[in-house]
Amino acid sequence: MKKNDLLEVKNLKTSVFNDQRQVCVVDDVSFSIYENSVLGLVGESGCGKTMTALSLTKLVGSAARFEISGAVNFNGKDLLSAPAKDLLRVRGRQITYIFQEPSTCLNPVLTVREQMEEVLRLHRKDISRSGYDKFLVEGLEKVGMNFAAQKLKTYPHQLSGGEKQRIMIAMATLSRPKLLIADEPTTALDVTIQAQILVLLHSLKRELGIAMLFISHDLDVIGEIADYIAVMYAGKIVEISPAQKLLLTPKHPYTKGLIDCLPQNCKDNIRRRKVIAGEVPRGGIYPAGCRFHPRCPDCMDKCRTRPPPVFRSKDAEEEVSCWLYSN
Amino acid sequence: MMSRFFNHKLALCGLVIILVISAFSFSAPLICRYQPDDIDIGKYLMPPTSEHWLGTDLLGRDLFSRIAYGGRISLSVGFIAVGLMAVVGICFGALAGYYAGKIDELIMRFVDIMFCFPRFILILAIISMLGPNIFIVMAVIGLTSWMGISRLVRAEILSLKERDFVLAARASGVNDFKIIIRHLIPNSMGPVFVSATLGVAAAILLESSLSFLGLGVQPPTPSWGNILMDAKACLGVAWWLSVFPGLAIFFTVLGYNLLGEGLRDLLVPRK
DSSP states (O other): OOOOEEEEEEEEEEEEEETTEEEEEEEEEEEEEETTOEEEEEOOTTSSHHHHHHHHTTOSSOTTTEEEEEEEEETTEETTTSOHHHHHHHBTTTEEEEOSOHHHHSOTTSOHHHHHHHHHHHHOTTSOGGGHHHHHHHHHHHTTOTTHHHHTTOOGGGSOHHHHHHHHHHHHHTTOOSEEEEESTTTTSOHHHHHHHHHHHHHHHHHHOOEEEEEESOHHHHHHHOSEEEEEETTEEEEEEEHHHHHHSOOSHHHHHHHHHSGGGOGGGTTSOOOOSSOOOOTTOOOSSSTTGGGOTTOOHHHHHSOOOOEEOTTSOOEEOOGGGOO | OHHHHHHOHHHHHHHHHHHHHHHHHHTHHHHOSSOTTOOOGGGTTOOSOSSSTTOBOTTOOBHHHHHHHHHHHHHHHHHHHHHHHHHHHHHHHHHHHHHOHHHHHHHHHHHHHHHHSOHHHHHHHHHHHHOOOHHHHHHHHHHTSOHHHHHHHHHHHHHHTTSHHHHHHHHTTOOHHHIIIIIITGGGHHHHHHHHHHHHHHHHHHHHHHHHTTSSSOTTSOOHHHHHHHHHTTTTTOHHHHHHHHHHHHHHHHHHHHHHHHHHHHHSOOO
């Protein structure tokens, strides 16, 4: 089956200017998201996952402090060179976001109804005002919200974390987007709610045919939902593969390290979890050569001096940036 | 929220004072037996009696009626001036806080310049140029007092705009204007309410001072300030003429200040 690209990111580069110093937080990142599929983006905190997601629709902040280059082709249009006006029609209509912390993503002084109606007014001109109520209740019921009609009247502080995240998801699907960018949508929730939200996102993908970019630092969570997984380290993507292949036969030492860190893979000594020694380089000061080499168990001489290029498998499904695969 | 307000004795006290004085002024036609400009020369400078509860002035006008009707003017001037001050202050503050950079710099330096003028002298100068008139008094008081509010709003918005719900709103395609109007300004209203409440007190005092100097509300329309001005001529013989309007101003300002302080305790979080 041929897969259609919905979103194609080429050489995306995002830099921040901090005290006259330029820090490259997303460096030369390329990936594709296919229609009706989920790309998982995984990596430790501070790897540039969120910055990648925000850069796609130029949400990073004021142009004075951020510089984005590269290309983001969405539906045959480059979002990075599109005028701001066009972006307003892409954000929230074709590409929607869910963020990590549901409790801070809702406006504390507006009711749930007011916030949801804002989305309808902007992106669903096909629905008349009198139909809003019914539509919103249905929207909330679709994401498994109990007492939907009553919840519309509440303020965010009256809701639990799980309920707020359901509302965020409902808001992100009201406009029937083509792509949903979920930035750690389950991280702030406890495990049982986390599982429910994952099931919900899964069913939304199946029923509404929404493609997703799913960001998490938890490989377990990513493994449950993603069709493809991209692993990010220090602003670069080090490996992209179909989910099963990546989890079963990881190639990059960093991916292997992440998988070894999962609790179920520490059977021999449950009390002593494995860790990847060292830390993600901070403040945009990256080591020369491969950025992972100071922490890499398989580090070779050339890793210290030359950054590895991207090596593709024969079927072009797997990509890895590591000198181990240079032959 | 409401119960916290009702437990705050001073704020409640302030609110009661304001409500009583407002009710008294705005129901003036119902409770006053005389019109404020009914002149009865035969009964000039009468001390408080059962007929004229607070006495009469030099022209035999009933002081009770004049204070009641004057309150309408003084309170309205306070309210409208503060409304104007809040609108202007919020607009400038929101623009400065949201857009930062050059716009911020420009607006905040303009605020600094406005703060540099001795306010009362500036108001006197403007009014003596444009002529005293109740609407000019309102406008001038409002337009020379918005700077504090714009600083408050700017500070609030500088921190609010970094919050996640603003990012979430931008991510759902809301434009800058609506983000400011719907998401940022309503969230920054706490300190504005406090400042505006205290501002009403200041505006009433200012209006009284201007009227006292003859540059505010013009006779025969009564306002607390110009009743006091009339009283000045017979301070030695008719104590009631200056004491009662003075008390009216005193209690109104006290009420607004108490309410403002109370709102500050309730709405503005402190360390």
